[in-house]
Amino acid sequence: MNKYDSELVAGILKSAGYEAVDDIEMADIVLINTCSVREHAERRVLDKIDSYYTAKRKSPHTIIGVLGCMAERLGPKLLEMSPAVSFALGPDAYRNLPNVLELHRSGRPHTDIRIDTNTETYTDIYPSRCKGISAWIAIMRGCNNFCSYCIVPYLRGRERSRPVDDILDETRKIVNEGFKEIVLLGQNVNSYRYGDVDFPRLIERVSQIDGAERIRFATSHPKDLSPDLLRIIAGNEKICSHIHLAVQSGSNAILKAMNRNYTREHFISLITRAREIIGDPGIYTDIIVGYPGESEQDFEDTIDLVEQLRFDGVFCFKYSPREGTKAYELKDDISEEDKATRLIRLNALQKQIAFERNSKLIGSMQRILVEGPDKKRKAGHFMGRTDTNKIAIFRHKNQVSVGDMVDIRINEVSGMTLFGELI
Ligand code: SF4
Numbered sequence: 167m168n169k170y171d172s173e174l175v176a177g178i179l180k181s182a183g184y185e186a187v188d189d190i191e192m193a194d195i196v197l198i199n200t201c202s203v204r205e206h207a208e209r210r211v212l213d214k215i216d217s218y219y220t221a222k223r224k225s226p227h228t229i230i231g232v233l234g235c236m237a238e239r240l241g242p243k244l245l246e247m248s249p250a251v252s253f254a255l256g257p258d259a260y261r262n263l264p265n266v267l268e269l270h271r272s273g274r275p276h277t278d279i280r281i282d283t284n285t286e287t288y289t290d291i292y293p294s295r296c297k298g299i300s301a302w303i304a305i306m307r308g309c310n311n312f313c314s315y316c317i318v319p320y321l322r323g324r325e326r327s328r329p330v331d332d333i334l335d336e337t338r339k340i341v342n343e344g345f346k347e348i349v350l351l352g353q354n355v356n357s358y359r360y361g362d363v364d365f366p367r368l369i370e371r372v373s374q375i376d377g378a379e380r381i382r383f384a385t386s387h388p389k390d391l392s393p394d395l396l397r398i399i400a401g402n403e404k405i406c407s408h409i410h411l412a413v414q415s416g417s418n419a420i421l422k423a424m425n426r427n428y429t430r431e432h433f434i435s436l437i438t439r440a441r442e443i444i445g446d447p448g449i450y451t452d453i454i455v456g457y458p459g460e461s462e463q464d465f466e467d468t469i470d471l472v473e474q475l476r477f478d479g480v481f482c483f484k485y486s487p488r489e490g491t492k493a494y495e496l497k498d499d500i501s502e503e504d505k506a507t508r509l510i511r512l513n514a515l516q517k518q519i520a521f522e523r524n525s526k527l528i529g530s531m532q533r534i535l536v537e538g539p540d541k542k543r544k545a546g547h548f549m550g551r552t553d554t555n556k557i558a559i560f561r562h563k564n565q566v567s568v569g570d571m572v573d574i575r576i577n578e579v580s581g582m583t584l585f586g587e588l589i
Contacts, residue, residue, distance in 0.1 A: 167304065167351055167353070168199050168200075168201055168234060169302065170293065170302040170303075170304050170351055171199055171233075171234065171257065171260070171304075172199045173293035173294055173295050173296065173302070174260060174288055174291055174293045174304075175197065175199065175233060175260050175263065176293065176294035177291050177292050177293040177294040178260055178261065178263055178264065178291060179263065179264065179294075180294045181291075182263075182264035182267075184264075184267075186294075190218075190221065191221070193228065194227065194228060194229065195228070195229045195230075195231065195267060196218055196221075196228060196229070196230045196231070197230075197231045197232075197233055198211060198214060198215065198218075198230070198231070198232050198233065198234075199233045199234045200232060200233065200234040200235060200236035200237060201234065201235055201236070202234075202235035202236050202238075202239050202317050202321060202488065203235070203316070203317065203318065203486075203488075204483065204486040204488075205486045205487070205488070206486065208236055211232070211236055212247065212248070215230070215232070215248045215250050215251060216248070216250070218230050218250050219248065219249070219250035222250050229252045229253075229267065229270050229271075230250050230251055230252050231251070231252055231253045231254070231255060231263075231266070231267075232244055232251055232253070232254045232255070233254075233255050233256075233257075233260070234256075234257055235256075235257060235317070235318075235321040235322065236254075237254035237255050237256050237257075237280070238256030238257060238258075238280050238321045238322075239317065239320075239321055239490070240254065241254055241256075241278045241280055242254070242277065242278045245277055245278065252270055252275060252277070253266055253270070253275065253276060253277045253278065253279070254277070254278050254279070254280075255279045255280075256279065256280040256281065256321070257307075257321065257322055258280075258281045258282070258283055258284075258286040258322075258323065259279040259280060259281045260288065261286075261288075261291075262279055262281075266279065282323065283323070284308065284323040284324045284326065285326060286307065286323075286326075287304075287306070287307055287326055287327075287328045288304075288307075289328045289329060289332040290332070292336065292339065295340070295343070295345070298345070298537070299344075299345060299346045299347055299535065299536075299537055299568060299569045300345065300346070300347040300348075300349060300537070301340045301343075301345040301347070301348055301349070302349045302351050303333060303336055303337065303340070303348060303349070303350055303351065304328070304351045304352065305327065305328055305333055305350050305351065305352050305355060305358050305368065306325060306326060306327040306328060306352040306353070306354075306355065306357075306358050307322060307323070307325075307326055307352070307353075308322045308323040308324045308325045308326055308353065309322065309324075309325055309353035309354060310324055310325045310354075310357070311353075311354060311387060311425075311427075312425060312492070313414075313424055313425055313426060314423065314424050314425045314491060314492040314493040315424060315454065315457065315485065315487075315488065315491055315492075315493040316488070316491060317488040317490060317491055318353060320490050320491070322353070325353070325354070325357060327358050327359055327360045328360065329360055330360050330361070330363045330368060330371065333350075333368065333372065334371060334372065334375065337372050337375050337378055338375055340378075341375060341376070341377035341378050342377070344569065346377075346378075346379045346380060346535060346569050346571075347378075347379065347380040347381075347382065347535060348372060348378050348380070348381050348382070349381075349382045349383065349384060350368070350369065350372065350381065350382070350383040350384075351383075351384060352383075352385075353385070354385070354386065354387040354390060355383045355384070355385065355386060356386045356387060356390035356391050356392065356395065357387070357390050365383075365395060366392065366394045366395045366398050369381060369383065369395070369398065369405060370398055370402065373402055373404040373405055378404065379404060379535070379571060380404060380406055380535055380553065381404055381405045381406065382405075382406045382408055382555070384410050385410045385411075385412065386409065386410065386411050387412075388411055388412070388413065388426070388428045388432065388433050388436055389426075389427045389428045389432075391409070391411060391436055391440075393439060393443065396439065396440050396443040396444060397443055399443075399444055399447070400443050400444045400445070406448075406553040406554070406555065407444055407445070407446070407447035407448060407553050407554050408447060408448045408450075408553060408554055408555040409440060409447055409448070409449050409450070410450045410451070410452075411433075411436070411437075411449065411450075411451055412451055412452035412453075413433050413451045413452070413453060413471065414426060414452060414453060414454050415453065415454065415457065415460070415464065415467075415468055416430055416464075416467040416468035416469070416470060416471030416472070417430070417460070417463070417464035417465075417467040417468060418430050418467075419459075419464060420457050420459070420460055420464050423457065423458070423459060423493075424454075424457060424493075425492070430467065430471060433471075434471070434474065434475065437449060437475050446554075447554060448478045448479075448552070448553075448554025448555045448556060449475070449477050449478055450477060450478055450479040450480070450481070450555065451477050451479075451480050451481070452480070452481045452482075452483070453468060453472075453480055453481070453482045453483070453512060454482075454483050454484075454485050455468070455482060455483070455484055455485065455505055455508040455509050455512060456484050456485040456500035456504060456505035456508060456509075457485045457493070457500075458485070458493060458496035458497060458498055458499055458500070459496070459499065460485075460500055465508050468512070469511070469512065469515060472512065472515055472516060472519070473515070473519075476519050476522075476523060477516065477519065477520075478520060478523060478554065478555070478556065479516070479520060479555075479582070480512065480513075480516040482509050482512045482513055482516070483509075484502075484505040484506070484509055485498070485500070485505065517581060520581065520582055521579065521581060524556065524579040524582070524583075524584060525579050527556075527576045527579065527584060528576050528577060528578065528579060529575070529576065529577075530575070530576055531573050531574070531575050531576075531589060532552045532556075532558060532573070532574055532575075532576055532584065532586065533552065533553065533571060533572070533573055534550035534551065534552060534558050534560070534571070534572050534573070534574055535550050535551055535569070535570075535571055536548050536549075536550040536566060536567070536568055536569060536570045536571075536572060537549055537550050537551065537568065538568050539562070540559050543559065545562075546561055546562045547559055547560065547561055547562055548560055548561075548562045548566060550572070552584070556582070556583075556584055557582065557583050557584065558574060558576070558583070558584040558585070558586055559583060559584070559585050559586070560572075560574045560585070560586045560587060560588050561587065561588065563588055566588065572588060572589075573588075573589045574586035574587060574588055574589060575587050575589055
């Protein structure tokens with residue numbers, strides 16, 4: 167979502183006559199788009215601002231702005247924390263960016279803009295996208311779920327959906343620019359609704375656009391993923407067999423404490439149903455370890471769930487307390503050491519499961535959307551993704567180009583990557 171927002175900001179600035187430069191030394195304006203979901207992300211931003219301070223001392227006219235959730239959360243405090251920062255602009259205030267920059271350039275600096283409208287969708291703004299084959303479109307902004315550990319609803323506001331026609335128009339433009347894959351984005355895309363159009367109807371309409379060869383979406387909340395959507399994924403070749411569904415914990419007690427509004431049993435039945443309806447989709451999840459009060463047994467329940475459901479990928483994180491959330495009021499009582507041990511154990515288990523699942527694909531044929539040369543290997547290799555979102559590498563033949571859809575036969579796997587030969 168933040169990468170998309172950066173493209174949105176680039177679009178706003180391009181329309182206002184600004185030009186992006188590749189080299190930071192050449193920039194008159196440096197904008198840092200930030201994330202507040204974990205403390206670690208914020209610390210990295212502060213380090214980055216420190217390094218820009220040196221640049222600013224060399225050319226004091228450089229304007230350094232902080233955008234995004236950290237700007238919304240800290241506002242004027244950010245300016246006190248670093249003399250390098252010229253202004254802070256929250257996620258609903260990007261339309262004001264050209265005005266803020268003009269004020270700075272004319273010597274009347276505006277330092278902190280946070281707008282709490284809960285209505286902004288930027289639906290009329292066309293992002294300036296990085297080149298590639300895959301383009302993101304935000305179909306909604308904000309979140310109503312208030313998971314106890316999460317700062318997002320406080321910083322990005324309540325859920326609001328973009329008009330269907332705007333999303334379809336943007337998809338047509340993206341396809342005309344040469345993008346092949348569309349990723350529909352939202353904090354919880356399954357609760358998209360505009361008039362009588364819900365998410366399953368929207369994704370179907372996006373898939374009907376000529377040139378949109380693959381459609382993905384991120385991310386879903388387990389309480390809202392419907393059988394209707396699963397049937398649409400199963401019956402529509404353009405919609406990828408790829409579901410990202412955050413479980414966060416395998417313990418009912420922790421799920422309740424997290425205010426996730428589903429049980430472990432509900433989650434297991436959802437994944438079982440997804441596999442019954444779709445076949446063998448790529449299923450990915452997020453897990454937090456070390457949430458306050460997570461006992462050894464709670465963690466064992468998570469391990470058990472991962473063993474039972476055998477995901478294709480798990481993104482594991484250590485719990486990070488965020489001020490302003492419900493969980494922040496609880497004692498962060500799991501030691502760093504225990505959090506780290508649980509994280510290592512979970513990652514090791516998932517690595518083994520992913521390897522076993524991928525090994526079953528040896529000998530199979532997979533359709534790949536070619537993304538580009540594989541930078542890690544010698545020249546002559548391309549990388550792409552399966553519709554289940556697995557990375558696949560194959561030897562390059564002259565007739566293959568970036569953006570092509572090709573079939574490869576898998577003959578080897580290593581960890582998370584598939585290797586194959588062009589058919
Ligand atoms: S669904 Fe929960 S974790 Fe996801 S953005 Fe909303 S509040 Fe945060």
